[in-house]
Amino acid sequence: DGGITQSPKYLFRKEGQNVTLSCEQNLNHDAMYWYRQDPGQGLRLIYYSQIVNDFQKGDIAEGYSVSREKKESFPLTVTSAQKNPTAFYLCASKGQETQYFGPGTRLLVL
Amino acid sequence: SQQGEEDPQALSIQEGENATMNCSYKTSINNLQWYRQNSGRGLVHLILIRSNEREKHSGRLRVTLDTSKKSSSLLITASRAADTASYFCATDASGGSYIPTFGRGTSLIVHP
Numbered sequence: 001d002g003g004i005t006q007s008p009k010y011l012f013r014k015e016g017q018n019v020t021l022s023c024e025q026n027l028n029h030d031a032m033y034w035y036r037q038d039p040g041q042g043l044r045l046i047y048y049s050q051i052v053n054d055f056q057k058g059d060i061a062e063g064y065s066v067s068r069e070k071k072e073s074f075p076l077t078v079t080s081a082q083k084n085p086t087a088f089y090l091c092a093s094k095g096q097e098t099q100y101f102g103p104g105t106r107l108l109v110l
Numbered sequence: 111s112q113q114g115e116e117d118p119q120a121l122s123i124q125e126g127e128n129a130t131m132n133c134s135y136k137t138s139i140n141n142l143q144w145y146r147q148n149s150g151r152g153l154v155h156l157i158l159i160r161s162n163e164r165e166k167h168s169g170r171l172r173v174t175l176d177t178s179k180k181s182s183s184l185l186i187t188a189s190r191a192a193d194t195a196s197y198f199c200a201t202d203a204s205g206g207s208y209i210p211t212f213g214r215g216t217s218l219i220v221h222p
Contacts, residue, residue: 004152006152031208035212040214040217041214042198042212042213042214042215043153043198043212045209045211048209058209088150090152090153092152092153094208097141097158098143098155098158099153099155099200099210100155101145101152101153101154102152103151103152104150104151104152106150
């Protein structure tokens with residue numbers, strides 16, 4: 001899983017609650033990404049950031065928000081507007097040519 | 111937008127056999143990469159092949175790229191039970207920011 005950490009490993013969300021998933025990297029990479037993976041599916045891009053203090057929406061950004069205040073950190077908030085948040089969330093950073101992925105956070109709804 | 115699509119969706123073989131999975135994509139690319147994902151884990155990069163390359167090897171892995179057909183194949187030779195995982199291709203389209211798109215993956219089961 002390279003030098004990327006994600007926490008927590010499991011996260012439970014109550015209805016109407018916002019939750020934040022942590023992603024930290026010590027690889028000195030500029031670009032970072034958040035993906036959502038549903039069972040038996042590929043990865044869908046939520047948000048990405050090419051540089052500190054800048055980020056762009058991906059294909060499925062609705063109901064999610066991010067910040068990129070530090071190069072090492074790219075937290076993802078799943079807001080109450082995301083009606084179907086149950087999924088496996090993967091964070092990645094980009095090296096010279098390839099992406100390095102964290103171990104993932106599984107989000108479950110209570 | 112999901113550009114790469116792997117085929118087959120699932121593959122079940124015996125240890126020692128070869129496993130071949132394919133990836134098709136739609137637009138011009140700079141490179142194509144294969145990743146592996148063990149159940150409930152993050153993706154691990156396996157191999158990258160550039161658009162001007164036709165074949166690449168890494169250990170028991172062999173990747174081919176046919177840009178005229180917009181397709182790639184990943185061959186795992188002499189498979190082992192530990193190769194059981196999902197395999198994804200990711201394409202980096204030509205031009206613009208690096209935003210790779212992933213297919214749905216091939217689920218490989220290698221029986222001991």
